[in-house]
Amino acid sequence: MDAAEFRRRGKEMVDYMADYLENIEQRPVYPDVEPGYLRSLIPSEAPLEPDNYDDIIKDVERIIMPGVTHWHSPNFFAYFPSASSYPAMLADMLCGAIGCIGFSWAASPACTELETVMLDWLGKMLKLPEHFIAGTHGRGGGVIQAHSSVERASLIGGIMMRKVPTDNTYAVGGGMLKKMLEEDKAAGLIPFYFCATLGTTPSCAFDHITELGPICNEENMWMHIDAAYAGSAFICPEFRPLLNGVEFADSFNFNPHKWLLVNFDCSAMWVKKREDIIGAFKVEPLYLKHENQESGLVTDYRHWQIPLGRRFRSLKMWFVFRMYGLQGLQAHIRKQVALAKEFESLVRADKRFEICAEVVMGLVCFRLKGSNDLNQLLLKRITNSREIHLVPCQLSGLFVIRLAICSRSTDSCHIQHAWRHITQLSCELLQDNH
Amino acid sequence: MDAAEFRRRGKEMVDYMADYLENIEQRPVYPDVEPGYLRSLIPSEAPLEPDNYDDIIKDVERIIMPGVTHWHSPNFFAYFPSASSYPAMLADMLCGAIGCIGFSWAASPACTELETVMLDWLGKMLKLPEHFIAGTHGRGGGVIQAHSSVERASLIGGIMMRKVPTDNTYAVGGGMLKKMLEEDKAAGLIPFYFCATLGTTPSCAFDHITELGPICNEENMWMHIDAAYAGSAFICPEFRPLLNGVEFADSFNFNPHKWLLVNFDCSAMWVKKREDIIGAFKVEPLYLKHENQESGLVTDYRHWQIPLGRRFRSLKMWFVFRMYGLQGLQAHIRKQVALAKEFESLVRADKRFEICAEVVMGLVCFRLKGSNDLNQLLLKRITNSREIHLVPCQLSGLFVIRLAICSRSTDSCHIQHAWRHITQLSCELLQDNH
Numbered sequence: 037m038d039a040a041e042f043r044r045r046g047k048e049m050v051d052y053m054a055d056y057l058e059n060i061e062q063r064p065v066y067p068d069v070e071p072g073y074l075r076s077l078i079p080s081e082a083p084l085e086p087d088n089y090d091d092i093i094k095d096v097e098r099i100i101m102p103g104v105t106h107w108h109s110p111n112f113f114a115y116f117p118s119a120s121s122y123p124a125m126l127a128d129m130l131c132g133a134i135g136c137i138g139f140s141w142a143a144s145p146a147c148t149e150l151e152t153v154m155l156d157w158l159g160k161m162l163k164l165p166e167h168f169i170a171g172t173h174g175r176g177g178g179v180i181q182a183h184s185s186v187e188r189a190s191l192i193g194g195i196m197m198r199k200v201p202t203d204n205t206y207a208v209g210g211g212m213l214k215k216m217l218e219e220d221k222a223a224g225l226i227p228f229y230f231c232a233t234l235g236t237t238p239s240c241a242f243d244h245i246t247e248l249g250p251i252c253n254e255e256n257m258w259m260h261i262d263a264a265y266a267g268s269a270f271i272c273p274e275f276r277p278l279l280n281g282v283e284f285a286d287s288f289n290f291n292p293h294k295w296l297l298v299n300f301d302c303s304a305m306w307v308k309k310r311e312d313i314i315g316a317f318k319v320e321p322l323y324l325k326h327e328n329q330e331s332g333l334v335t336d337y338r339h340w341q342i343p344l345g346r347r348f349r350s351l352k353m354w355f356v357f358r359m360y361g362l363q364g365l366q367a368h369i370r371k372q373v374a375l376a377k378e379f380e381s382l383v384r385a386d387k388r389f390e391i392c393a394e395v396v397m398g399l400v401c402f403r404l405k406g407s408n409d410l411n412q413l414l415l416k417r418i419t420n421s422r423e424i425h426l427v428p429c430q431l432s433g434l435f436v437i438r439l440a441i442c443s444r445s446t447d448s449c450h451i452q453h454a455w456r457h458i459t460q461l462s463c464e465l466l467q468d469n470h
Numbered sequence: 471m472d473a474a475e476f477r478r479r480g481k482e483m484v485d486y487m488a489d490y491l492e493n494i495e496q497r498p499v500y501p502d503v504e505p506g507y508l509r510s511l512i513p514s515e516a517p518l519e520p521d522n523y524d525d526i527i528k529d530v531e532r533i534i535m536p537g538v539t540h541w542h543s544p545n546f547f548a549y550f551p552s553a554s555s556y557p558a559m560l561a562d563m564l565c566g567a568i569g570c571i572g573f574s575w576a577a578s579p580a581c582t583e584l585e586t587v588m589l590d591w592l593g594k595m596l597k598l599p600e601h602f603i604a605g606t607h608g609r610g611g612g613v614i615q616a617h618s619s620v621e622r623a624s625l626i627g628g629i630m631m632r633k634v635p636t637d638n639t640y641a642v643g644g645g646m647l648k649k650m651l652e653e654d655k656a657a658g659l660i661p662f663y664f665c666a667t668l669g670t671t672p673s674c675a676f677d678h679i680t681e682l683g684p685i686c687n688e689e690n691m692w693m694h695i696d697a698a699y700a701g702s703a704f705i706c707p708e709f710r711p712l713l714n715g716v717e718f719a720d721s722f723n724f725n726p727h728k729w730l731l732v733n734f735d736c737s738a739m740w741v742k743k744r745e746d747i748i749g750a751f752k753v754e755p756l757y758l759k760h761e762n763q764e765s766g767l768v769t770d771y772r773h774w775q776i777p778l779g780r781r782f783r784s785l786k787m788w789f790v791f792r793m794y795g796l797q798g799l800q801a802h803i804r805k806q807v808a809l810a811k812e813f814e815s816l817v818r819a820d821k822r823f824e825i826c827a828e829v830v831m832g833l834v835c836f837r838l839k840g841s842n843d844l845n846q847l848l849l850k851r852i853t854n855s856r857e858i859h860l861v862p863c864q865l866s867g868l869f870v871i872r873l874a875i876c877s878r879s880t881d882s883c884h885i886q887h888a889w890r891h892i893t894q895l896s897c898e899l900l901q902d903n904h
Contacts, residue, residue, distance in 0.1 A: 037793055039488040042556040046487065049560050050480030053567035054473040067579055071767040074583035075606065082591040087792040096564065100785075103580030107570045115577070115757065120569045122476040126483050128566045130530065132733055133487035135554045136541045143549070145501055146537030149508035157516040172509065182616060182777040187753045192776065194628060237757060293779075299566055301779055319621045322864045323549065323671060323872065327850075333505040342626065342776065343616040345727075345735055351534075358521040359471055416761075430756045438757065 037089070045089060052093075053125065057108060060445075064422040065109045067102060074103055105425065110446040113454065114427045116237070116265045117372075117398070117442040121297040127355035128299060131348040138346040141334035142326035148335050151350035152177060158292065158304055158353065161271045161362055165283045168306040170335075176308045179340045180349050183264065183291055183303035186231045196225065206239050206393060206431060208232065210247030217255060229258045232285075234278060235266025238429035238438070239393035239401050242266070242278055249284025261285045264303075268295035269373070269397055272366050278396075286312070295372075295398070296365060297444065298352045314339040372398040372441040375451050379439055382455045388462065392431050398441040401431065404462060408435035410469065417461045424454045471523070479523060486527075487559065491542060494879075498856040499545040503537045539859065544880040547888065548861045550671070550699045551806075551832070551876040555731040561789035562733060565782040572780040575768035576760035582769050585784035586611060592726065592738055592787065595705045595796060599717045602740040604769075610742045613774045614783050617698065617725055617737035620665045630659065640673050640827060640865060642666065644681030651689060663692045666719075668712060669700025672863035672872070673827035673835050676700070676712050683718025695719045698737075702729035703807070703831055706800050712830075720746070729806075729832070730799060731878065732786045748773040806832040806875040809885050813873055816889045822896065826865050832875040835865065838896060842869035844903065851895045858888045 037045070077099045106112060108120045138147030152170050155178025159169050170177030190197035200208045200216055213230065220227050230252050232243040245261060252259035261282060267290020269275040282288055289305035292298040307313050318339050328334050338344055360368070380395045383402045392401040403411045415428055415437055429436050439454070471479070511533045540546060542554045572581030586604050589612025593603050604611030624631035634642045634650055647664065654661050664686050666677040679695060686693035695716060701724020703709040716722055723739035726732040741747050752773050762768050772778055794802070814829045817836045826835040837845045849862055849871055863870050873888070 037556040039492045039556075042559070043484055043488050045556075045560055046484030046563070047481045049563050050477060050484060053480065053563060054477050056567050058473045069579050071575060071579070071762055072583070072606065074580060075587055078584075078587055080590070081594050082791040083795045084797055085795040086798055087795070089793065092789060092792050100580045100584065103578070103583060104568060105570055105576065105578040107568075107578070115571075118569060118571050122471040122473075122479075125476070125563070125566045126479055129480070129483050129487060129559070129563055132559045132562045133490050134534075134538055134541075135552055135733055136539055137549075137552050137734060141505065142539065144537070144539040144541070145503050145505070146508060146534045149506070149537060150512075150534065153509055153512055156514070160515050172506065183779060184777045185753055188751055188776065188778075191751060191753070192626060237755065299569055300571060300781060301777075317622055317625060319619055319625070321671065323861045328505050342622065343618045343735075344622075345617060347734060355526060357516040358526050359523065361517045361519040361521070363518055364520055427757045 048093075052096075057120075057445075060106055060109045061111065063101070063104075063106055063109065065106050065111045066419060066422045066425045067105060068422060069103045074099060108443050108445070109425075110443045110450040111424045111454065112442050113439045114425045114442070116294050116440050118300050119293045119295065119297045119302075120299055120444060121356055121360075123355040123359035124297060124299040124352045127351040131351050134348055136348055138348060139338040139344050140324055140326060140336040141328060144348070147346070147348045147350070148337055150348075150354060151180060151337065152335055154350040154353040154357070155179065155304060155306065157357060159306055161365075162267070162279065163270075163276060164288065164306060167308050168288065170310075175310065176306060177310050177335070178304055178306040179337055180301075180346075181289065181303045181305045181341055182301060182343065183289070186260075186262070195229075202241065206236060206241035208243040208248065210244060210251055213248055213251055217251070227255060227257055229260070231260045231262055234261060234263035235397065237265070238436075239431055240266060240395075240397055240399040241393065242396070245279075245281030245284065247281075249281045253284055258287070259285045261288045263288070263290040265291065265294050265399075266397055267304075268292060268365075269369050271296075271362065272369055275369075275397075292353065295369065296356070297360060297368060298356050302349055302352060310335075310340070317342070368444070372446070375441045375446060375448065376400050376439075378448060379441075379451050379455065382451070386459065388466070392434065392436045400439045401429065401436045402439065403434065403436050404466075410465070411435045411437060413469075414458075414462060414465055417465060418458065421457070421461065423457050482527075486530075491554075491879075494540055494543045495545065497535070497538075497540055497543065499540050499543045500853060500856045500859045501537050501539060502856060508533060508537055542877050542879070543859075544877045544884040545858045545888065546876050547873045548859045548876070550728050550874050552734055553727045553729065553731050553736075554733055554878060555790055555794075557789040557793035558731060558733040558786040561785040565785050568782055570782055572782060573772040573778050574758055574760060574770045575762060578782070581780070581782045581784070582771055584782075584788060585614060585771065586769055588784040588787040588791070589613065589738060589740065591791060593740055595791075595799075596701070596713065597704075597710060598722065598740060601742050602722065604744075609744065610740060611744050611769070612738055612740040613771055614735075614780075615723065615737045615739045615775055616735060616777065617723070620694075620696070629663075636675065640670060640675035642677040642682065644678060644685055647682055647685055651685070661689060661691055663694070665694045665696055668695060668697035669831065671699070672870075673865055674700060674831055674833040675827065676830070679713075679715030679718065681715075683715045687718055692721070693719045695722045697722070697724040699725065699728050699833075700831055701738075702726060702799075703803050705730075705796065706803055709803075709831075726787065729803065730790070731794060731802060732790050736783055736786060744769075744774070751775070802878070806880070809875045809880060809882065810834050810873075812882060813875075813885050813889065816885070820893065822900070826868065826870045834873045835863065835870045836873065837868065837870050838900075844899070845869045845871060847903075848892075848896055848899055851899060852892065855891070855895065857891050 136144035168176045270279045287307045291303045293300040293302040376398045570578035602610045704713045721741045725737045727734040727736040810832045
């Protein structure tokens with residue numbers, strides 16, 4: 037395929053992308069395939085000679101699409117949102133053409149420098165404390181990471197980890213942390229790291245970081261704050277108070293690829309003193325050295341992360357921030373929170389159901405009053421209907437259903453439809469179980 | 471930006487991508503910017519209201535391009551190749567539109583299943599032993615990982631690591647490994663892991679895995695083989711013998727994103743028993759469980775890797791393997807090896823230079839006969855000229871210059887031009903130093 041052929045096929049692909057997203061609602065949100073479905077549709081070996089491009093595109097509809105869970109369908113309410121916007125897709129296309137690997141400043145200065153500046157922009161949107169901003173003289177700064185879980189990190193590092201029990205709002209408070217620290221120290225252990233969560237995955241609970249922060253600082257523990265989903269909302273002044281206490285943290289992260297319209301992957305992390313993180317991972321072969329690094333002026337992001345290679349991901353942030361503007365991004369957050377509140381009202385108005393956690397952002401945790409089995413059955417029927425897609429969580433031993441506002445195109449009509457569908461399946465279920 | 475606007479802007483972007491790659495040779499391969507150049511060209515905060523798209527595109531040329539190291543220029547000979555092909559870019563566009571997160575089978579079955587099948591296709595192209603192929607009943611299989619270095623892994627895991635000294639071809643042999651194992655055991659240490667390299671980064675040396683493999687198996691050590699760059703060449707029968715001994719390995723990886731025309735990132739790894747890797751990383755919250763997982767038939771790739779989220783990267787492999795066919799991919803490898811041999815001949819014909827390591831694939835290690843300082847100066851002049859771009863390595867205490875055939879569009883004329891340029895700068899340097 038030469039450049040001329042790419043121009044033709046690329047434009048067809050742009051139309052395919054737009055068609056897919058414009059008509060996504062017509063597809064069942066959750067695929068009706070059995071494990072192993074794909075292998076039988078595809079040859080067992082790569083072709084010796086080139087296939088025809090038209091056949092490949094036909095196979096996208098024949099083989100791929102029937103097995104896709106449509107995360108950007110307005111009927112997708114599972115997990116948390118995965119961001120999707122047209123400006124981000126355009127930037128990703130550009131990223132693919134430039135195709136540079138930004139492991140060091142010299143490997144592509146623009147790739148490194150735009151990232152630093154975009155993390156500054158974003159940090160300022162969230163009104164992060166000054167020490168997290170790189171600027172020209174700062175000692176902190178931001179980086180795009182691949183996200184994982186603190187539980188997995190402790191497995192890999194061979195570190196003993198204890199979960200701090202939560203209060204009745206599913207949040208961690210200072211008293212409980214203090215108690216556990218005393219226990220650990222009495223047992224001869226050395227507490228050195230605490231991870232607080234703002235917007236937990238099961239119920240979007242917020243740890244009390246204004247209580248937790250001073251304790252971590254006193255005990256000389258590294259405090260990390262993970263706001264994976266909820267962080268995006270802190271660009272709105274009305275949600276920013278939930279981030280109060282971040283000034284105590286050594287590091288902070290959230291995922292613009294969840295709720296800030298920057299396509300996956302884009303997990304933003306800031307550190308107070310970048311020396312801390314650079315020293316931990318440094319590996320420095322001669323073929324990656326470059327003369328500018330001695331100046332102390334440059335950032336070599338390979339020292340900030342586990343992998344070596346890096347894509348030019350900050351282009352996505354740049355395109356999205358500029359094409360939406362802060363106000364456009366705020367409007368997106370507020371719209372989705374309002375939709376969650378709308379769903380909450382519908383649930384509260386039906387006596388057969390209960391709300392299981394405070395609805396602060398775009399997540400509603402609810403269940404049928406009754407047994408876990410009943411709710412498990414309800415979710416199974418929802419999943420099998422393929423009209424909407426949700427996943428469960430566990431709160432205080434209860435099986436709870438989560439509805440997260442996910443797609444950029446979700447509107448009030450989809451919320452109303454989802455509720456009608458849930459109540460209809462519930463009626464059938466309650467009758468069957470009667 | 472709505473779908474209609476995306477159709478228009480997307481098609482413009484396709485043309486921009488094609489223009490960029492068709493005319494890349496006209497840009498200086500290495501940017502002429504100082505650290506911090508970008509910050510002064512860009513506002514210090516995100517805009518409140520949306521910017522104009524045309525302004526953003528103008529800024530790509532004004533702000534981004536002057537700071538890009540052009541990895542796909544035919545005059546780029548640094549590091550190792552980073553793959554770039556039009557079919558991979560088309561697949562990546564599709565991946566961006568689908569925008570699914572493939573952390574579990576249920577999160578998008580096609581994303582998981584295509585990956586397993588593509589890793590099988592690729593494993594068969596390399597004629598990997600049967601136990602690495604997932605098939606329908608295998609206990610092994612492949613996965614796309616984010617690549618890193620074994621040295622960094624030992625830092626993170628808190629593991630003591632020793633490098634095994636190499637022979638005069640910069641390769642590790644069985645005798646030396648055996649000697650070190652005896653030393654370690656005598657010191658009360660427990661050797662449990664050995665990483666062999668096929669195609670080292672400094673000089674593309676090949677460890678003697680037929681000697682090393684049986685030793686690892688006898689000692690009950692995990693043997694990993696890393697063929698990051700060279701692995702792609704094993705699809706050619708004439709290079710496949712270099713992989714003999716892989717049957718002793720517990721795991722094997724190489725990077726199709728380096729030399730197999732699949733754009734970054736795509737690091738392919740196979741394991742002999744997938745249970746081994748799944749058990750190590752398993753973290754299982756309720757909201758990620760799905761009913762199919764109990765069947766034992768499904769793969770949940772989140773257990774195979776450190777991060778949680780995953781893009782639909784196997785689409786790139788599928789498009790590239792089908793649009794090139796095995797023969798097309800072999801032709802690409804062979805062409806680039808021939809270009810390296812051509813450059814080697816030019817160096818060997820000039821008595822002022824020496825070749826520093828056997829040229830097996832697309833990498834030539836060479837230097838001016840003389841001091842390290844002299845060669846350092848030469849490389850500095852090459853870098854500053856910005857006509858071609860190379861990086862150094864260290865071999866037996868010598869400062870050596872590496873020329874890697876990188877771009878898909880590099881041809882004989884670029885090799886001839888690079889050599890003329892290097893000899894001209896060398897003449898000037900030798901005169902200045904006289």
